[in-house]
Amino acid sequence: MTLNLAQSWQDALDKVRTWARLNSPWLIHYNSGSCNGCDIEILATLTPRYDVERLGVKLQGSPRHADVLICTGPVTRQSKDRLRRIYEQMPEPKFVIAVGSCAISGGAFQGCYNVIGHIDEVIPVDVYVPGCPPRPEAIIDGVVKLLQKIGKQ
Amino acid sequence: MISDLTTLLFFPGGLSMLLAGMAFTWLDRKLLARLQNRLGPRWFQPLADMVKLLAKEEVVPAGVNRLLFVGLPVVALAGALTAVLYIPLWGLPPAASFPGDLVVTVYLLSLLTLCTGLAGANSGGRFSLLGATRTLTQLFAYEAPFLMALMGPALVAGSWQIALITAGINGRWLLFTQPIGFLVALIGLMGKLEMPPFDAPEAETEIVAGALTEYSGRGLALFYLGRSVEMVLGLTLVAAFYLGGLSNPVAFLLKTLGLLLFIAIVQSLMARLRIDQTVGLWWRYGALLVLLQWLVLWGGRWL
Numbered sequence A: 001m002t003l004n005l006a007q008s009w010q011d012a013l014d015k016v017r018t019w020a021r022l023n024s025p026w027l028i029h030y031n032s033g034s035c036n037g038c039d040i041e042i043l044a045t046l047t048p049r050y051d052v053e054r055l056g057v058k059l060q061g062s063p064r065h066a067d068v069l070i071c072t073g074p075v076t077r078q079s080k081d082r083l084r085r086i087y088e089q090m091p092e093p094k095f096v097i098a099v100g101s102c103a104i105s106g107g108a109f110q111g112c113y114n115v116i117g118h119i120d121e122v123i124p125v126d127v128y129v130p131g132c133p134p135r136p137e138a139i140i141d142g143v144v145k146l147l148q149k150i151g152k153q
Numbered sequence B: 001m002i003s004d005l006t007t008l009l010f011f012p013g014g015l016s017m018l019l020a021g022m023a024f025t026w027l028d029r030k031l032l033a034r035l036q037n038r039l040g041p042r043w044f045q046p047l048a049d050m051v052k053l054l055a056k057e058e059v060v061p062a063g064v065n066r067l068l069f070v071g072l073p074v075v076a077l078a079g080a081l082t083a084v085l086y087i088p089l090w091g092l093p094p095a096a097s098f099p100g101d102l103v104v105t106v107y108l109l110s111l112l113t114l115c116t117g118l119a120g121a122n123s124g125g126r127f128s129l130l131g132a133t134r135t136l137t138q139l140f141a142y143e144a145p146f147l148m149a150l151m152g153p154a155l156v157a158g159s160w161q162i163a164l165i166t167a168g169i170n171g172r173w174l175l176f177t178q179p180i181g182f183l184v185a186l187i188g189l190m191g192k193l194e195m196p197p198f199d200a201p202e203a204e205t206e207i208v209a210g211a212l213t214e215y216s217g218r219g220l221a222l223f224y225l226g227r228s229v230e231m232v233l234g235l236t237l238v239a240a241f242y243l244g245g246l247s248n249p250v251a252f253l254l255k256t257l258g259l260l261l262f263i264a265i266v267q268s269l270m271a272r273l274r275i276d277q278t279v280g281l282w283w284r285y286g287a288l289l290v291l292l293q294w295l296v297l298w299g300g301r302w303l
Helices: A002-023 A037-045 A080-089 A101-105 A136-152 B002-009 B014-035 B045-055 B066-086 B101-123 B126-157 B162-169 B179-192 B218-242 B249-269 B275-302
Strands: A026-031 A068-072 A095-099 A115-117 A127-129
Touching (some): A002 A136, A026 A037, A026 A080, A037 A095, A037 A136, A068 A101, A095 A101, A095 A136, A127 A136, B002 B014, B014 B045, B045 B218, B066 B101, B101 B179, B126 B162, B126 B179, B126 B218, B179 B218, B179 B249, B179 B275
Parallel strands (some): A026 A068, A068 A095, A095 A127
């Protein structure tokens, strides 16, 4: 009986934690070698027109404050270590959204001498948003898909 | 004993204050969003942020003093929550009062900024250090004008005790007789809370997140909560001193919210000031103007 009680407490706490996580995803944005097309679309997503603050989304400067790493572009040899370091600086639980064709497959930069490849080869990715560049609506859809995924876990 | 504990933990200190702080933070963000033609965050947003931060991992960077790193957020929040006891919240008389508690309250309110600065200096990162320098520079800039502005009503009432000052004001709106003091107090409060245009200490476009760059999870949540509580306290203090002392809670809340609206409008109108412009604003204009007002008040006595 006592064990059950502890279990139900645990479940209730988990529910509260998941609710809070779903309602306050703070982003950090990193460009690991993109042509800036996707970055401009991400910035457009954060403007008052799309107003992502109504979903609780906030852009944070410090990886220590963020929950979601939203990265664009293929990974170049120079930015590989930085990307990994930013990912490791984020506190658990952390999630990654890869935005744009290059982040998914390397895109137009595939096979370049200075490019390692897609984001997946360096850090684990939770959600992919295709497009070259994806529209702000698609990026918001990617965030919502990520939240659905967190909710199911 | 029981009533003491209730005062400390539920009302007016502790839990109710944390909830009020989060409500005011939401209102501030919502007003700012509406002024920028956005929908803005939902009503439970600060609560969700706090719960999420408290449930997150807390990273302690290598090479910091662990005790200080973990302890400073607690001291910061505790300072703000202690100041609650001396402030006439919701237009009710303060929970505790002794001669000279105005000075103690202002000191307790600046404890948060001091802890932020120390936390930044202790974190070891270059952005934290720069943020800490700016935080402390700004502290020395606004603190004296802010205290001097709060001493205008104290001069009128002839006391340093918050309860006696609010009683001595006796329903008069000092906003009209001391407009300079009112403005300096309110703008000093904005500097204290590091709101735009005084957000150079945490300018994310320049120095990542300022002094709190290395903080995550629990520590960050406690600092944010401390700032929310301080916003309520500061607005209450200014409302009590300049907008007619104590009154019934509903009218007092309306006055406080009016001040919040004013702060939100200033935030959305102004761009960020450089740190030297901030210091110049307070020392060249704020402090001197308040001094002038003191002289007028003093001279008015002998007439």
